[in-house]
Amino acid sequence: MNIVNPASAEMITTVNEDDSKSLAHKYLLLKSGQVAWASRSLDERIAVLEKFYQLLDEEKEQLASVLTSEVGKPLQQSRNEINGARARIRWMLDHAVQYLSDETVVNGPDLKELISYEPLGVICNISAWNYPYLVGVNVFIPALLAGNAVMYKPSEYATLTGLEIEKLLKKAGVPDDVFKVAIGAKETGEHLLYMNFDGYFFTGSYQTGKYIYERVAPKMVPCQLELGGKDPLYVTDDVKDIAGIAAGTADGAFYNNGQSCCSVERIYVHEKVYDAYVDAFVKEVKSWKIGSPTEDGVYIGALTRKEQLSLLENQVKDALLKDATLETGGKAIDHKGNYFEPTVLTNVNHSMKVMQEESFGPIIGIMKVKDDQEALKLMQDTPYGLTSAVYSENMERARHILSQIDSGTGYWNCCDRVSAGLPWSGRKHSGIGATLSHQGLRAFTKPKGWHLRS
Numbered sequence: 001m002n003i004v005n006p007a008s009a010e011m012i013t014t015v016n017e018d019d020s021k022s023l024a025h026k027y028l029l030l031k032s033g034q035v036a037w038a039s040r041s042l043d044e045r046i047a048v049l050e051k052f053y054q055l056l057d058e059e060k061e062q063l064a065s066v067l068t069s070e071v072g073k074p075l076q077q078s079r080n081e082i083n084g085a086r087a088r089i090r091w092m093l094d095h096a097v098q099y100l101s102d103e104t105v106v107n108g109p110d111l112k113e114l115i116s117y118e119p120l121g122v123i124c125n126i127s128a129w130n131y132p133y134l135v136g137v138n139v140f141i142p143a144l145l146a147g148n149a150v151m152y153k154p155s156e157y158a159t160l161t162g163l164e165i166e167k168l169l170k171k172a173g174v175p176d177d178v179f180k181v182a183i184g185a186k187e188t189g190e191h192l193l194y195m196n197f198d199g200y201f202f203t204g205s206y207q208t209g210k211y212i213y214e215r216v217a218p219k220m221v222p223c224q225l226e227l228g229g230k231d232p233l234y235v236t237d238d239v240k241d242i243a244g245i246a247a248g249t250a251d252g253a254f255y256n257n258g259q260s261c262c263s264v265e266r267i268y269v270h271e272k273v274y275d276a277y278v279d280a281f282v283k284e285v286k287s288w289k290i291g292s293p294t295e296d297g298v299y300i301g302a303l304t305r306k307e308q309l310s311l312l313e314n315q316v317k318d319a320l321l322k323d324a325t326l327e328t329g330g331k332a333i334d335h336k337g338n339y340f341e342p343t344v345l346t347n348v349n350h351s352m353k354v355m356q357e358e359s360f361g362p363i364i365g366i367m368k369v370k371d372d373q374e375a376l377k378l379m380q381d382t383p384y385g386l387t388s389a390v391y392s393e394n395m396e397r398a399r400h401i402l403s404q405i406d407s408g409t410g411y412w413n414c415c416d417r418v419s420a421g422l423p424w425s426g427r428k429h430s431g432i433g434a435t436l437s438h439q440g441l442r443a444f445t446k447p448k449g450w451h452l453r454s
Contacts, residue, residue: 001184003159006072007293007302007337015159017184020191023151026180027195030122030149033177038119038147042100045145046093051172053089056082056133059168063133067161071129072302072338073256074293084418085133089141091420092441096145099438100445112452117445119147120222121198126189126212127162128203129155129304130259130360135203135226136165138424138435140179143201144169146444149178153192155204156185157304197221199444203261204228206358206384206429213432224433224443227426228358229386230265232379233415234401235277236372236392237270245391246280252389252415253364254285254342257303261430262387262409262416266355267366268375274368278346281366282327285342290333300362303338312340312361315354319365324348329362350381358384376401385427389415408434 003012018026037045056063064078073081099117106113125139132154140150154162166181182188193200193215199222202212209225216223233252239245253264269277293301303309309332316330329343340362348355348365355365369375379388379401389411390398402410408425411417418424418436425434434440 001156001159003070005069005337006157006304006306007339009336009338012069012160015163015183018182018188018191020194023182023188023191023195026151026182027122027197029177030151030180033175034119034122034147034149037144037149037175037178040147042097042145042147045147046096048173049089049141049144050093052169052174053086053093055168055172056086056089063161063164066164067132067158068293068301070160071132071158071304072293073259073304074298074301077256077301081131081133085137088134088137088418088420088436092137092141092145095438096142096441099441100146102450110454112450114450114452116448116450117146117442118448119143120444120446122149122151123199123201123444124151124153124192124195124197126153126192126200126202126204127155127158129157130256130261132158132161133165134418136162138226138440139201139203140165142435142441143444144174144179146441148198148444151180151182151192151197153182153184153189159183199223201435201443202226209431222433222443224435225426225431226261226424226433226435227386227429227431228360229261229263229384229426229430230356230358230382231262231384231387231389231407231415232382232405233264233267233389234369234372234375234379234391235267235269235273236375236390236394236397237272238393238397239273239391240393242273242276243280246277247284249391249415250281250284250364254288254300254362255416257300257340258362258364259304259360260416262418263360264364264389264415265359267364268369268378269366270375271368271370274366278327278344278366282344285344286328288342290339290342300339300342303340303361306338308361309338309340312343312359312363315352315357315359315363316343316345319345319348319352319354322349322352324352324354324365350378356382372397372401376404379405383429386430387411387415
């Protein structure tokens with residue numbers, strides 16, 4: 001399999017893909033290694049992953065360079081991703097004992113009732129390319145802490161980063177038969193679905209997630225899906241710092257080239273502040289530097305997947321045919337590599353693909369609304385349910401709107417952020433299950449009830 005730099009279209013290297021035979025061998029090793037790993041104390045497992053946490057910092061520059069070379073994000077954003085992953089790991093390490101240890105429910109003189117949290121066994125993590133460190137540690141860190149063995153399949157677009165993760169885990173002390181990387185694309189993923197894992201954890205598109213869910217359902221093992229979104233944001237008429245909000249929400253829509261599950265994908269603005277907001281938003285977008293992701297100061301780098309260029313062009317074409325206004329951008333950049341101009345469309349409506357279908361790229365539609373009721377109705381008009389955001393001076397007003405939206409996360413005066421202490425979950429087509437928080441730690445366990453009578 002060829003690994004290609006999306007910013008230069010040059011081949012970086014070639015790697016050998018796994019086949020059914022090599023995957024079966026890795027699975028058997030994991031099956032045998034998991035028992036010994038689970039028999040270690042939780043404190044021992046924490047100590048090993050503490051070393052991994054430290055190594056991520058010590059080798060950050062090299063890791064960031066590898067990440068940027070294969071996914072195309074600006075180098076500083078790669079550093080930021082590794083720092084963010086370390087912050088999540090820190091929370092997990094600090095709270096593992098609290099949430100993975102036995103829990104006493106009744107402690108009477110004659111009867112004790114306990115809950116223990118046993119590992120699932122050998123889990124399969126089919127991961128994503130847009131944030132391989134962030135979405136990766138959401139799964140394999142709590143899985144390893146809980147005593148599981150992990151078959152980790154990085155996206156074919158983040159293969160080298162997956163191998164770097166494996167190398168650092170082994171260097172930290174994770175046994176070779178407890179964490180294995182499955183290398184390859186769709187065919188490798190298909191092989192994994194046939195195997196007898198004790199749980200499947202996938203991050204990616206709705207279409208692929210639905211396929212995986214249907215395929216593994218007969219196994220009756222846990223299957224968690226972190227999928228995409230069409231995340232709405234509403235700016236009310238009572239906001240004061242319009243320029244600041246425009247800059248912050250533009251970042252929420254375009255950071256990492258808009259290739260984030262929780263990127264702002266559609267914006268609704270109260271008619272009283274619409275013109276001022278659009279002017280400030282477009283000014284912010286036009287100020288960004290576009291170029292090679294290794295250049296200092298670049299904000300918009302290359303898209304990871306070349307196929308996404310045509311999807312974005314199609315969304316722009318569809319919007320313009322339906323009388324949208326192109327404020328800036330609108331086309332692929334004539335450059336070696338996968339570059340697309342940051343694009344802002346106004347006078348949009350819900351007949352347009354850009355307001356209905358996931359974009360996953362540097363494009364946004366901004367729609368004028370007359371009041372909160374219209375904004376709420378439009379924000380609810382989606383099969384997705386990952387995040388939603390409201391900017392307002394009034395928290396109660398914002399919470400009233402957000403409480404009526406079926407999404408896993410609600411933001412007031414912020415967007416496109418994740419906290420390790422809060423559950424990360426999607427609803428409807430945005431997924432099932434939760435990572436992060438205490439729920440994310442326990443997602444990799446089987447609870448057992450103990451009735452102990454003296």
